[in-house]
Amino acid sequence: MALISLSLLVVGPASAAATEEALADEAAAAVAAMKQTAMTETAQPPAGFVDRPIVALDWTLAETLTGLGVRAMGVGQVATYASWVDQPALPQGTRDLGLRTQPNLEQLAALAPADILISPMLSSLAPRLSAIAPVTSIALYTPDADTWQTLVKATRQLGKLTQREPQAKQLIRLSTARLAGYNAALRQQAARKGQSPLPLLMVQFMDDRHVRIFGDNSLFQAVIERMGIDNAWQGDTNAWGFATVSLEKLVTLKGRMVVVEPLPPGGHQALAHNGLWQAMPGVRENSQASAPLFLPPVWSFGALPSANRFAALLASHLIDDEATLEGETTDGNH
Secondary structure, X not given: OHHHHHHHHHHOHHHHHHHHHHHHHHHHHHHHHHHHOOHHHOOOOOOOOEEOOEEEOOHHHHHHHHHOOEEOOEXXXXXHHHHHOOOOOOOOOOEEOEOOXXXXXXXXXHHOOOEEEEOHHHXXXXXXXXXXXXXXXXXXXOOOOOHHHHXXXXXXXXXXXXXXXXXXXXXXXXXXXXXXXXXXXXXXXHHHHOOOOOOEEEEEEOOOOEEEEEOOOOHHHHHHHHHOOOEOOOOOOOOOOEXXXXXXXXXXXXXXXXXXXXXXXXXXXXXXXXXXXXXXXXOOOOXXXXXXXXXXXXXXXXXXXXXXXXXXXXXXXXXXXXXXHHHHHHOOOO
């Protein structure tokens, strides 16, 4: 708030008014997009699909292809994809190739794809797969690299590979604009209320006592950075951007819990009787403003479609109705 006020003093009254108006317009556009787009459609592909003679064993590649409007011949673990990735849903007619790490080689050979797409994590499969078709490995999460830029690069690479370069450019542009819009809406809301969103503790439960907590090099971190939200977890993470920790380690941290489903079987009931969970930030205070957020499945190792979905779900909780009303009154189209 002080920084905003200082910047307005420096630029002068006329520029200050223009800055406020621009911020309001950005926020209005972001909130309007959030309001008009159903949460289950936040990462849907362009209308209709084009078929390409490729298969994708990796879900991150599969969701990106879907976001480009491409139907691959097959994807690894299609049914499980629906549980962990959820959206964007794979197009009807996508074949299930079996386990991502142990695909059905006979089925793959029968499909006779022109290309088999894998991530470096599945590189050990390359010798066997290359006997069936050319194998293309596309980098997704790389240590010491900017996660967002890596995913942007992967999107461009897949767009070129599938002759969907205009769609790849559009996905990148819309993803970038969406996060910038949410950032503007949150800044506008913070200026009005004099209070920024709490830092977030973003987790997925492994069992009733252990979670994956996401930080540097994670998709979730890349998203909240662009939304202007801090991460309460400043500890070490692995190449995929998470650390596995016990709930005890989180009790003393200050921030708002964001729990990304799916939970282990009976998870919600178990948490209601879990003393450690009851001591978590936001739970012990019993405050609506800091209460944990439970989000439907978002692929935590995803690409731009999952980034869009995660951002939209967060924004639906963090941007209040007043921001919507204020955005509507400052939107020149209304």
